[in-house]
Amino acid sequence: MDTKFMSQRIGKAFRKFFRSGSGKMAFVGAVILVIFVISAVLAPHISPYDPTKRVGRAFTPPNSKHWFGTDNLGRDMFSRVLHGARIALLIALLAVVIASAIGIPLGLLSGYIGGPLDRVLTLVMDAIYSFPGLILAIAVAAVLGTGIVNIAISIAVVYAPTYFRVIRNQVASIKSELYVEAARALGANNWTILIKYVLPNVLPSVVVVLSMNLADAIMTEAGLSFLGLGIAPPTPDWGYDLSNGQRFILMNDWWMIMFPGLAIIILVLGFSLFSEGMNEYLNPNVGQQE
Amino acid sequence: MKDSALVAVENLVKHFPVRMNFIQMLFTREKKKVHAVNGVSFKIEEGQTLGLVGESGSGKTTTGRLVLKLIEPTDGRIKFMGKDITPLKPKEMRPLRREMQIVFQDPLASLNPYMKIGEAVRHPLVIHKIGRNRIQQREMVLEMLEKVNLRPPEEFYNRYPRQISGGQRQRVVIARALITRPKFVVADEAVAMLDVSIRSQLLKLMVDLKKEFNLTYLFITHDLATTKYICDRIAVMYLGHIVEEGSFKDIYSEPAHPYTKALISAVPEPDPKIMKTKKKMIPSGEVPNAIEPPPGCPFHPRCPHKKAVCSRTFPEVVEISEGHKVACHIYARR
């Protein structure tokens, strides 16, 4: 009740957090994410070799010099995986930023204003949503061409409807909350109500969708690169390395696909654990027994 | 003649469309409507309190929202401070909201969970651009919090609604409603969710604040007993109509309408002797649904005194003694 010290409050929050399984989940997810983000940021400094240059014999299995082995052009796989995290996270973040920049405002307006605008926007967004994601991304990527921004845009097109739907539905239900009516009775205009009363109440779910989408975006990006629609080749990229590696799978060169593959799986898992855990933590109806 | 009433409504009607699914729409010709309010008229003089009493489904809450134009009436007129506000658009209503406020039943639901208490109370000042700056507004908020007995106000300013008790939350809502110094406040079951001891505290507070700020209340409640402490006049509603109106004494000791009589006899008194001697006139059945309300007087299917005329026409309002009005065929002028 009377917790005066910040540290005490943080401690209390942590204790509550860890009591539930969801807290542990989110924590494990967060640890994974932090490791990946650090290695992505520090990749140029910590990777032992230049990821785009031939630094050893081709097809070297993992050893003490090349922890993850080398690929068919003699490039160090460990360095490539580290740098790949950079590209993967960069594109995923960019895509999610673009998607939310489109989806969130449209969702807010559509849900709040309602009527014909809502119906049209919902129809358009549902049409996009019902498209298989990867195929849509391929189509857009094929039109736009390769490059970091273009890839991000093609992924964003797939995920903007997710934000739109989540936000729109939330807004539509929050709109009928008593505190919104109370704000109207106070004389607040629509803009104020939207920003001060509706938005803060939808943001927690945005956080959850955001981290969930990051996971999906990483997979989609890898998929696009795998199909050759991603980043131009010398740049290290997990999806490209996977597709490169699988050509030599019959030669038993497992390390070429295992390490980028593992990187993708672990990062996606990290995001999922984190978002799932946060979802339960942020949702006030779960876990409170007062 | 100039109308002295602060609030006057005439023949207020509100029908809500009933939601139908696609199949139903194919097979029904006429649109079904909920007849929530069916021609309600009343006046509230400045500084007076009108109690609006009724069971659930009587239309009392809808009436409260209509008076503030939080919803648009289907028909009828609303006058506020002598001015007809019925045709005003929502945008034109906004500046007027400074003068008219509402306190809802559920204080937790009527506060934004992500807004600190101080900010919630300060917000009306921001909306109506009252006070020179943040610091001055903060001062005003602290003063208001103190007035509703949230002490020390500085401590409450930075708390979130979840961190305080139900009674304290309702005090916050009242503070928020009164910070712009409105003339008129609708209290929609404002104390119904609170416990007995807390409820009395809040009632007392509302009475005190009324005196201090010269407020006019529309006090909506299902609980007849609470009206005694705060209301000057009481109107009893049944199925969208006001069936009787008068002072607490009129209503309580000389109820005229059969429905009012039933209502009073059904109130459980915290006094076994009264309960033993009290005559019970409990009508059978429950309030009919408002989609197809009974024709004529809405109470006639349950009324022990019904006559043939009751199912045909809605009775005229008759003043049976000074200020005591009733809408019932029993009292119709011959």
Add this chain to the structure above:
Amino acid sequence: MNRERAVCSLKSLKVYYMTFDGPVKAVDDVSFDIHREETLGLVGESGCGKSTLGSAILKILPRTARIYGKIFLDDTDITALDEREMQKIRGARISMIFQDPMTSLNPIMKVKDHFIETIRTHRPEISEEEALEMAARALAEVGISESRLNDYPFQFSGGMRQRMMIALAIVLRPSLIIADEPTTSLDVIVQAQILELMKEIQGHVRSAMILITHDLGVVAEMTNRIGVMYAGHLVELAPRDSIYYDPLHPYTKALLESVPNTRIEDKELKYIDGFPPSLLNVGEGCRFADRCPKARKVCFEKTPKDLVLEDGRLVKCWLYESEGQVEE
């Protein structure tokens, strides 16, 4: 007083909710007996533990709750029974009427299926036809026609649903009925109808009943004895009229004064300042002390004992220390 053996008796019952921050002492050291044909009213404000107490007797508490003390039903201590044995008791020997029947009835089961299930779980020897007959009789007792057996609960209005719930509660003639705020969600007129019905039913079912409510008006008409609860303690237990006309505990007095009444002459509304304490890790001392006008030093330091006065009334207050005997 009724000298025959109690139907149900609680012996220093404690119910604590275990939370991460410590125990919430929702019911603390409550003892009372209830006899056949008697209606005991339990009144108190929200959070006083009255509903927890009702649920504890049926052992339908959430998993975080711990029960200490003893609950005797006839002669068995039901706190020692396991879940299987409790299931045999619920619905047959003790039944419960809830505030909101809609949440305690399965919406996709017809009324008759609710009855058949309840009856046949406890008495498998009864055939379906016989069970249906019993159901029809029970419905007739609450004024519902037999034809409605084939309806679903949502087709009933609020009052009818509560009637049905009562029929379901009495169909196996339990020895104890616990009614937890049975009329709180109803309008006054329907409430009056249901209360009338409950009185009538109890007249011929002849079970014991615990009526839990926050409304001092409801218990004024319905009960023989009234227990007043505050912050987990049973602060006073006395025959009905004594509670209303000669309350002893300062909380009972204050509570009665703060109830809005309809007597035209008193215009002044009294109220109790402050609010109930948090029950989390609550320590020694009378829990009403900081709102009590008569509080002394001892009130803050030691929890008063349950004092039994000469006329058999129970009060938990230091003011009456010299007048009463400490129970047990």
